[in-house]
Amino acid sequence: MVTVRAPATSANLGSGFDVFGVALDRPADVVHVERADRTTIEVTGVGSQYIPTDPDRNVVGAVAEALDAPAHIRIDKGVRPSSGLGSSAASSAAAALALNELYDRGLSREELVPVAAEGEAVVSGEAHADNVAPALLGGFTVATDEGVTTVDADIPLVACLPEIAVSTRDARRVVPDTASMEDIVHTVGRAATLSVGMCRRDPALVGAGMDDRIVTPARAELITGYNDVRSSALAAGADGVTVSGAGPSVLAVCGERDRTRVAAAMVEAFDGADVAARAYKTRVGSGAEVFDI
Ligand SMILES: Nc1ncnc2c1ncn2[C@@H]1O[C@H](COP(=O)(O)OP(=O)(O)O)[C@@H](O)[C@H]1O
Numbered sequence: 001m002v003t004v005r006a007p008a009t010s011a012n013l014g015s016g017f018d019v020f021g022v023a024l025d026r027p028a029d030v031v032h033v034e035r036a037d038r039t040t041i042e043v044t045g046v047g048s049q050y051i052p053t054d055p056d057r058n059v060v061g062a063v064a065e066a067l068d069a070p071a072h073i074r075i076d077k078g079v080r081p082s083s084g085l086g087s088s089a090a091s092s093a094a095a096a097l098a099l100n101e102l103y104d105r106g107l108s109r110e111e112l113v114p115v116a117a118e119g120e121a122v123v124s125g126e127a128h129a130d131n132v133a134p135a136l137l138g139g140f141t142v143a144t145d146e147g148v149t150t151v152d153a154d155i156p157l158v159a160c161l162p163e164i165a166v167s168t169r170d171a172r173r174v175v176p177d178t179a180s181m182e183d184i185v186h187t188v189g190r191a192a193t194l195s196v197g198m199c200r201r202d203p204a205l206v207g208a209g210m211d212d213r214i215v216t217p218a219r220a221e222l223i224t225g226y227n228d229v230r231s232s233a234l235a236a237g238a239d240g241v242t243v244s245g246a247g248p249s250v251l252a253v254c255g256e257r258d259r260t261r262v263a264a265a266m267v268e269a270f271d272g273a274d275v276a277a278r279a280y281k282t283r284v285g286s287g288a289e290v291f292d293i
């Protein structure tokens with residue numbers, strides 16, 4: 001048996017739609033795999049009642065298929081599905097690493113990124129790699145057609161998860177097809193600022209780089225209370241706030257000493273909009289870990 005823990009992730013970071021991602025140091029999924037003649041799946045943990053066990057509909061089934069590695073796969077969910085915290089990607093990344101070990105396929109973590117992205121295609125219709133890349137490699141990742149670049153950033157974050165569900169598939173439908181040159185230039189500038197901030201481990205630059213006028217405003221409409229949560233987090237000291245992934249989680253970047261205040265302000269603002277929420281005080285963390293063979 002092989003057991004792998006893969007972390008939650010936050011994709012986009014505002015200005016880096018379908019490109020930027022970070023691994024979070026918590027929460028995480030744990031996946032156990034054992035060789036079998038055909039793939040079977042068992043799911044326990046947070047939100048497991050909403051996750052199919054049919055290998056054609058669970059992301060890990062697509063990963064097992066892509067690696068030609070049939071197995072009994074047990075998923076212990078720590079990352080709630082439809083959270084905007086890379087729930088499906090955590091399972092896909094963990095399964096890819098675990099099955100690679102179990103069947104001795106010898107693929108590197110970089111080579112496993114497109115394999116794990118096959119799982120994302122099952123749920124969102126597209127094999128976007130911006131969640132599976134940080135889930136496998138850790139840190140801040142830039143995923144493009146050319147491959148993945150990583151920065152070992154250490155930045156404090158708050159991920160606030162409201163008790164509403166937004167499916168990635170639905171949130172991809174509201175992404176505009178076109179943008180003005182002015183907004184594109186703005187976004188490129190912010191994305192570059194964010195990347196420099198990650199390299200310098202500077203929360204203020206990362207926060208300034210999160211601003212995006214193209215995708216985030218359309219997604220924010222799907223999250224009850226988003227504008228209040230954002231302004232409350234900024235008033236409590238956050239350097240930047242944006243939608244995490246496709247939502248509904250909201251991600252704030254801040255200095256270490258402001259994290260508790262920012263987390264409380266975000267939960268309170270959701271509460272003011274009649275939405276229960278929990279905040280994870282987290283930071284940019286490591287990629288998936290094999291911890292038992
Ligand atoms: N192993 C899995 N973990 C989480 N969600 C899964 C898994 N397999 C299939 N799904 C389905 O994927 C959807 C959640 O994925 P997605 O909408 O991308 O949310 P998230 O932003 O949390 O990744 C749900 O419909 C869920 O049933």
Ligand SMILES: N[C@@H](CCOP(=O)(O)O)C(=O)O
Nearest residue numbers: 011018084085086168245246
């Ligand atoms: N780039 C994707 C990221 C989806 O992240 P998730 O955590 O919501 O699955 C998108 O924005 O659609």
